Amino acid sequence: MTKNISFIFLILFIQNSVFSQQKPQKQNVNFALAIHGGAGTILKKNMTPELEKEYTDKLNEALQKGYDTLSKGGSSLDAVIVSIKILEDSPLFNAGKGSVFTADGKNEMDASIMDGKTLMAGSVAGVRKIKNPITAARCVMEKSQHVMMVGNGAEQFAVQCKCDFADSAYFFDQKRWNQFQKIKEKELNKPVLDTTGSIKPSEVFFKDEKFGTVGLVALDKYGNLAAGTSTGGMTNKKYGRVGDSPIIGAGTYANNKTCAVSCTGHGEFFIRSVVAYDVSALMEYKGLSLADAANEVIMKKLVSLGAEGGLIAIDAKGNITMPFNSAGMYRGYMKSDGKKEILIYR
Amino acid sequence: MTKNISFIFLILFIQNSVFSQQKPQKQNVNFALAIHGGAGTILKKNMTPELEKEYTDKLNEALQKGYDTLSKGGSSLDAVIVSIKILEDSPLFNAGKGSVFTADGKNEMDASIMDGKTLMAGSVAGVRKIKNPITAARCVMEKSQHVMMVGNGAEQFAVQCKCDFADSAYFFDQKRWNQFQKIKEKELNKPVLDTTGSIKPSEVFFKDEKFGTVGLVALDKYGNLAAGTSTGGMTNKKYGRVGDSPIIGAGTYANNKTCAVSCTGHGEFFIRSVVAYDVSALMEYKGLSLADAANEVIMKKLVSLGAEGGLIAIDAKGNITMPFNSAGMYRGYMKSDGKKEILIYR
Numbered sequence: 001m002t003k004n005i006s007f008i009f010l011i012l013f014i015q016n017s018v019f020s021q022q023k024p025q026k027q028n029v030n031f032a033l034a035i036h037g038g039a040g041t042i043l044k045k046n047m048t049p050e051l052e053k054e055y056t057d058k059l060n061e062a063l064q065k066g067y068d069t070l071s072k073g074g075s076s077l078d079a080v081i082v083s084i085k086i087l088e089d090s091p092l093f094n095a096g097k098g099s100v101f102t103a104d105g106k107n108e109m110d111a112s113i114m115d116g117k118t119l120m121a122g123s124v125a126g127v128r129k130i131k132n133p134i135t136a137a138r139c140v141m142e143k144s145q146h147v148m149m150v151g152n153g154a155e156q157f158a159v160q161c162k163c164d165f166a167d168s169a170y171f172f173d174q175k176r177w178n179q180f181q182k183i184k185e186k187e188l189n190k191p192v193l194d195t196t197g198s199i200k201p202s203e204v205f206f207k208d209e210k211f212g213t214v215g216l217v218a219l220d221k222y223g224n225l226a227a228g229t230s231t232g233g234m235t236n237k238k239y240g241r242v243g244d245s246p247i248i249g250a251g252t253y254a255n256n257k258t259c260a261v262s263c264t265g266h267g268e269f270f271i272r273s274v275v276a277y278d279v280s281a282l283m284e285y286k287g288l289s290l291a292d293a294a295n296e297v298i299m300k301k302l303v304s305l306g307a308e309g310g311l312i313a314i315d316a317k318g319n320i321t322m323p324f325n326s327a328g329m330y331r332g333y334m335k336s337d338g339k340k341e342i343l344i345y346r
Numbered sequence: 347m348t349k350n351i352s353f354i355f356l357i358l359f360i361q362n363s364v365f366s367q368q369k370p371q372k373q374n375v376n377f378a379l380a381i382h383g384g385a386g387t388i389l390k391k392n393m394t395p396e397l398e399k400e401y402t403d404k405l406n407e408a409l410q411k412g413y414d415t416l417s418k419g420g421s422s423l424d425a426v427i428v429s430i431k432i433l434e435d436s437p438l439f440n441a442g443k444g445s446v447f448t449a450d451g452k453n454e455m456d457a458s459i460m461d462g463k464t465l466m467a468g469s470v471a472g473v474r475k476i477k478n479p480i481t482a483a484r485c486v487m488e489k490s491q492h493v494m495m496v497g498n499g500a501e502q503f504a505v506q507c508k509c510d511f512a513d514s515a516y517f518f519d520q521k522r523w524n525q526f527q528k529i530k531e532k533e534l535n536k537p538v539l540d541t542t543g544s545i546k547p548s549e550v551f552f553k554d555e556k557f558g559t560v561g562l563v564a565l566d567k568y569g570n571l572a573a574g575t576s577t578g579g580m581t582n583k584k585y586g587r588v589g590d591s592p593i594i595g596a597g598t599y600a601n602n603k604t605c606a607v608s609c610t611g612h613g614e615f616f617i618r619s620v621v622a623y624d625v626s627a628l629m630e631y632k633g634l635s636l637a638d639a640a641n642e643v644i645m646k647k648l649v650s651l652g653a654e655g656g657l658i659a660i661d662a663k664g665n666i667t668m669p670f671n672s673a674g675m676y677r678g679y680m681k682s683d684g685k686k687e688i689l690i691y692r
Contacts, residue, residue, distance in 0.1 A: 119618050119651070125588075126496055146587045147617045150472055151497045153586020240499020241492045242471075249595045249620035268493045272465050274595035274623040281624070285631035305465070 265309010611655010
């Protein structure tokens with residue numbers, strides 16, 4: 001009997017040693033993050049080496065700051081805020097400072113954040129004066145009983161949250177203004193109502209210069225996932241249009257059980273397809289891997305609808321996927337095992 | 347050879363006859379619809395027989411008009427509009443005319459609609475002057491390239507759509523005003539920011555008098571599903587709060603492949619749980635029946651989060667389910683096989 005028990009312990013000991021040796025080889029990522037700066041018709045032929053470097057440097061800076069946050073034991077939510085704020089503060093991306101102009105020459109921004117541990121979420125839409133909408137979204141999540149606030153109401157709440165505000169001069173960017181004038185001219189003769197009955201994503205409608213979003217997904221040392229998305233909306237947009245970025249389930253979703261997702265693309269299709277949550281549902285209900293689930297949604301479902309865009313996603317093991325069906329997507333990732341990439345084109 | 351082929355045809359003929367005989371016995375519903383007028387702490391002890399009759403009569407009227415629409419060959423989208431307009435025009439329900447008051451004593455309404463055949467969708471949020479927000483949502487779906495419009499922008503678009511407008515006198519209701527005053531007083535001493543860090547659905551927060559929504563789901567003769575939801579929001583709401591009703595995937599979803607769903611309840615939890623689309627995903631990816639999928643979401647997932655509410659849902663065969671985890675839900679259904687029910691309590 002004693003002999004038998006000793007034998008079992010010996011087996012368990014050997015088994016344990018083998019596994020503890022295998023572990024670091026198989027999976028030594030204990031934190032990771034991925035970033036995007038929008039998907040669209042981003043073509044090398046339209047880019048200068050200088051501009052390419054500007055984009056790559058800024059993505060690298062945001063990624064590195066998020067990485068440092070996680071490395072020091074910060075939460076995935078902290079990393080989302082730190083990294084997205086850097087992209088919001090840059091004129092290169094359509095979010096925060098770089099936001100495009102609405103039809104009345106103003107800026108209207110949307111942002112959302114979700115905590116995969118608690119399934120709490122916060123979002124703001126149609127805000128005009130908040131310097132970093134992602135911080136307002138976090139405040140809605142953490143300091144209110146609500147998930148979504150829009151317009152002036154959201155700004156009143158952001159005052160309570162002590163968010164930084166900025167005036168229209170801060171948000172003014174000559175390049176964005178020129179894009180706006182160009183698009184306004186093109187669209188001037190289009191009818192107010194679309195009475196064709198069939199709405200297709202036209203060449204004019206989906207252009208890199210017209211859409212744009214930034215986003216971050218992260219896994220922290222404690223195994224918690226988070227996702228955040230921020231956008232300046234759509235150039236020349238009218239009628240208080242809201243896209244997928246501030247919609248939990250469409251543009252942003254996070255759940256420790258499955259994944260954290262941030263989307264970018266033709267928002268209307270992303271809302272109708274409930275894209276971010278769909279990736280999670282395919283993993284949870286159909287048992288698909290993160291990559292297969294994201295691929296199914298972006299490369300099959302959205303393509304069949306004629307919709308352009310992409311997403312970044314991370315699962316609880318630190319696997320990362322960044323599929324897109326457009327010409328390009330500003331994107332990158334970093335993992336605690338040292339792997340890192342920053343990419344723009346296909 | 348010829349003999350063999352004849353034999354196969356004979357088998358096919360018999361099989362076919364058997365199935366065509368079974369069909370009408372197994373399933374003779376070719377159109378159906380279900381309606382709700384909100385879920386919450388609706389208790390018989392708080393109700394008078396007169397008020398109960400008023401609610402039942404109005405639900406019956408809306409259901410019957412939607413049924414007549416489908417019976418005459420109208421689409422499921424037409425039925426959604428016809429029925430919801432009747433509830434929006436009644437002061438009994440928190441939608442349209444009966445909308446509750448925001449903290450600044452105004453009305454702010456949200457509505458959404460989705461077409462299960464095309465997966466097109468439309469929604470408006472935070473509108474103050476549109477008599478029937480559900481008609482504005484349909485116009486966004488059919489006459490714009492967008493899915494969601496908020497605030498003044500949505501109202502400008504509704505003007506283009508020739509939607510009916512109404513002034514604040516139309517939306518004024520003494521009963522709602524008294525509720526508002528009562529709740530305002532209760533909440534006066536509450537802190538602006540919730541700094542407890544944990545947000546629970548409190549007794550005060552979820553009351554029938556504070557929330558309320560109307561919705562309709564329908565299957566038409568052509569096998570097409572549609573869903574619509576309309577709400578006056580939350581009494582004494584601040585900061586441009588938006589609930590689940592105008593969020594596609596959360597409060598409303600329709601897809602001919604699976605089901606049409608309209609939700610009512612504590613909107614924040616419904617957004618975070620992507621409730622309407624979750625029912626569809628459980629059917630599509632996990633193979634659950636309509637009733638099992640809806641039950642899983644309302645009676646298990648939401649209950650585990652401590653969230654109150656319910657939903658109505660219909661599938662492509664005309665099966666209907668109406669689960670809720672609150673004390674009551676104004677609800678009813680009609681099917682072309684003659685089945686009909688209107689219910690309030692558990």
